[in-house]
Amino acid sequence: MRSCPLNCTAVKQQFRTCSRITKDVNQMSRGYPCQSILPGILPDYDPNDNEAGMKILEDLTENVYQIQQRVLEEIITRNAHTEYLEGFLNGQYEKELFERKVPVVNYEDIKPYIERIANGESSNIISAEPITELLTSSGTSGGQPKMMPSTAEDLHRKTFFYNLLVPVMNKYVDGLDEGKGMYLLFVKPEIETPSGLMARPVLTSYYKSNNFKNRPLNRFNVYTSPDETILCSDSKQSLYCQLLCGLVQREEVLRVGAVFASAFLRSIKFLEDYWKELCSNIRKGHVSDWITDSSCRKVVSLILSRPNSELADLIEHECSTKSWEGIIKKLWPRTKYIEVIVTGSMAQYIPTLEFYSGGLPLVSTMYASSECYFGINFKPLNKPSDVSYTLVPNMAYFEFLPVKKNLADTEKEAVETVDLVDVKLGQYYELVVTTFTGLYRYRVGDILMVTGFYNNAPQFRFMHRRNVVLSIDTDKTNEEDLLKAVTKAKHLVELLGFLLIEYTSYADTSSIPGHYVLFWELTNKGSNDLLVLDPKIMEECCSTVEESLDSVYRRCRRKDNSIGPLEIRVVKDGTFDALMDFCVSQGSSVNQYKTPRCIKSEEAINILDSRVVGRFFSQNAPSWEPF
Template sequence: MKTNTPNDAAAQFMAQGQELMNAFMSGAHNCRQTQLDLLRSILQKHGHTQFGTDHNFDDVVTYDNYRNQVPLQDYDSLYPYMEKHLQGIPDQLVSGNPCYYATTSGSTGEPKYIPVTTEQRSGAHKGSAMLWSYSLACNSPEAMQGNWVVIVSPAVEGYAPDGTPFGSTSGQYVKDLDPAIKAKYSIPYEVYEIADYDARYYCILLLGLADNNVSLVSSTNPSTLSLLCNKADDMKERLINDIRLGILDKTLVLPEAIRKLVEDRLTPNPERANYLEQCIEQDEEHKLRPIHYWPDLEVVATWTGGNSATFIDKMQAWYGKVNIKDLGYLASEIRGSVPLDLNRGDGVLTIEDNFFEFIRTDEIDNANPKTYLADEIELGSQYYLFFTNKAGLYRYNINDIVQVTGFVGNTPKIVFVQKGKGITNITGEKIYEKQVIGAVKQAEFDCQIQVNFYHCHADLQSNQYKLYAEFEPGYSTQEHAEFADAFELHLQKLNLEYKTKRESLRLQPAAVHSLSFGALEKFKRARIAGGVREAQFKTVPLSMDKNLLASFTVETIYQSLSIKESAA
């Protein structure tokens, strides 16, 4: 049997990419029909499921039927069906059972299990990824010439009660790559499965720094890319020594099989080690930066929309002004857009994979807000996005706000703006209001301390959650400090992604800002002066709005302990 060579794989990839792009563009010029055909197909395939029976899918003939018979959904409303799937009971949300679950943060602290079907994984996930890669190859052929340093999470992080795996869809995609394409990846997939953060980062950095032919670097969040650079600079002597000798630090904690895999990729390379030392000497601040050690780097692939834009400048201080290829509107629940251009954050809606509905942001609080189809939304306007997909999510509210930036044919191009109500997100953790409320309540109980008023601010500049709190008078500074530690600890317990981001140092420990007495009254007066009716006044447990901090007078700041101390 003939072995597929990298050149063969590249030629096959370009041919398949062109075919996919032609079909994608054809659909984009007939948005309404493409969307209605998709909806009809989904309802026919899953009409016999429990959800389909409960909502009379068999009676749906038009979109108006669907809208009238199926209320807008969220994870909580779908969970009773999902729970049965997790136990192995078929035909609940989808025909049969999901083949995989993507996981993401849930409002209760438990992860959300997002169903993935075989059809979706082989079609929507791989197809959209190929369109993205094909457009990259067309826009920057040079990015395809060298090797790629790609950061993903493990494909399998555990198993549902019925034995179905769950984890990261991006990790699954990398794991399933054609071997010839996978050969371009500087980091073998198994490295992403290393449980110890320090060991995982070290192996990624060692293999990446040892490679002098890197043309693309990718991670969903630019803050991760900056963090890796900081770590590389902090450990530069150690890393360069290992590259010089062709070894992997023996003190690292990782499985022997993965250690051997990494060591097999290393050979003594004093020439590369000397080059890296020269990079440090020539840098004005004597830092080790990828702009120097990867001179052939053409593209950084990452998110640029929403909060991610805040981190781009910091990232470019390390990587230089290279081209950026946005990864698109992408979440565990959906791959919602495919960016086709470099240095733009917008992408074309994936109308062949997801049936989209939209509600204007200024109409979302109406008793019966109007929903708009994809070909009805307007340039420049912002909307809450809802979708129906091939894997059991129906009229699903992902609580995201997007903006229309243009059109391909009559299909919109969108960019992610921000999470909707009640959720903040600095670097992927997605904190819910109810999690902040729960962490405060539990910290009050643990410390036997009373908080009269509080507001949690997600601070993009410091990568930190700051709890502004008015305590009942009479407590000591020691008690306030203990409360800060307890709040941090319980926020980690309530949100697994927050805990992960803290462990990996992408977020700083939470800080409690003790406010002067009367803070609640001052806050209320400021809100009313700003136009809020007194009868409608509410406190705001969680926000990213700096304007809400204007009335606060901070007396003392209590920084919680480090992750290892607070979790002890």
């Protein structure tokens, strides 16, 4: 047996109170003796072996405290001499010193270190392991995407995480090995930084990696979409080809989905627009000439293979009906569930998904971000409103900042962090992570509520993002950015003698794609004359707001077409007084009331809509460059 680099003897002494760990360490006979449970060394197992997968999950969730301690020890030991940690720890390794000396930080605090690496300095600024790429977050900083460090090892950690989803789904859904998944997956724009490192979204990173391309075929990895269609940089061609492949293989499809609910619904809308052309391709056995990506044409032609009038007629019959209610089940009759993220801001799409689904379960399997992959949904068939995620303790070291219920900004909470094993049922917390990739005590910005426990592992419900008021797709607009954008736009109407008295907003997802709606109450300066609004000026106000929003919004709006044109609805005088009256009637304090910058209540939106005197839309997509 090879010697273990993690010193199992020391580990057994340190954690001798945990009989399960000691037993497993003693029983291992191949490889490193502690490989099955100690963090930092990810177990290698057959993802189709449900028993092995569940055994790993049981180990991870039973030994949470020990694993978390080991994770932190390993991260500090590896990185104690990086520039960042050396400045706080002076090369020492104790957990107590780490928690006392290393500050809890936001992105702005670590941004200079990451920018230095992007500009060519050594990874050792923050990580002993080489930084191999930078993952762009949908959260923004100064109007630009945040960049999170990543290493080669982190890709293996993500693959391990994805594999853990397999035994969980197999526990609840039978026969997943008898067909394929129609998952609509896409890559997004990436750039090369001055250092030569690529900066790209986390899923683009994974789809372009060898871990994805060379993945072993198992029940979760057999897709109707060939890799060439997923990796196509033209999103329109990619989606068309993936839908065409999914329709041709409709009898093999057992599950459908996309990463986000918004992306899946955009795909359905695309299908509504292109089903006649797709049927024509199937009937003729020929791919449309506008599909010019050679890799896509070649691989899709192999799947299309021959004319199929019978299939084209069937799809035409289903798609030509007046209502598309239940269309997913009609087009893909063997489908067992729809897999999309429907928690957080994606919950707004649940009613529309249910309309199209034909009663299929909506499954959110995992909780992850650019910073780290966090947790798994151990009851995937639960209703979306009941979804909780169990944090996987060897993914990172987790801490939590206590948050008062409904408190939007935890900056005001001067409290100490709580360890993963010490969180309390029913309490709200902001997630703080220390990762293997160079983030130390980093505030993710997610507000979670503890809903229960799986073995010794806490389960959390995602409540909302800190400070985010608007979101349609991967965009996250906070109150400060919205205020800056509105402030720039209102100068245009002030030049005409109008004043912006008050404003609020909401994310309108009643159409696909959804779009931002701003309610403005305007008045004439120094007079009570009736408002006469210039449509061109108001449309320019819409465009100014859009140009002032961050890079992620502008990309979604211009490049991805995943957000529709921003709308300003001008309301008549006294509307916001009526809104205040409504909020007070619902329990708000008159003395402490302030206008909410985002409205979620359907009743409140109806109050505002009933007083609209003018509606205006942005006529041009905003400018956008990757960085």
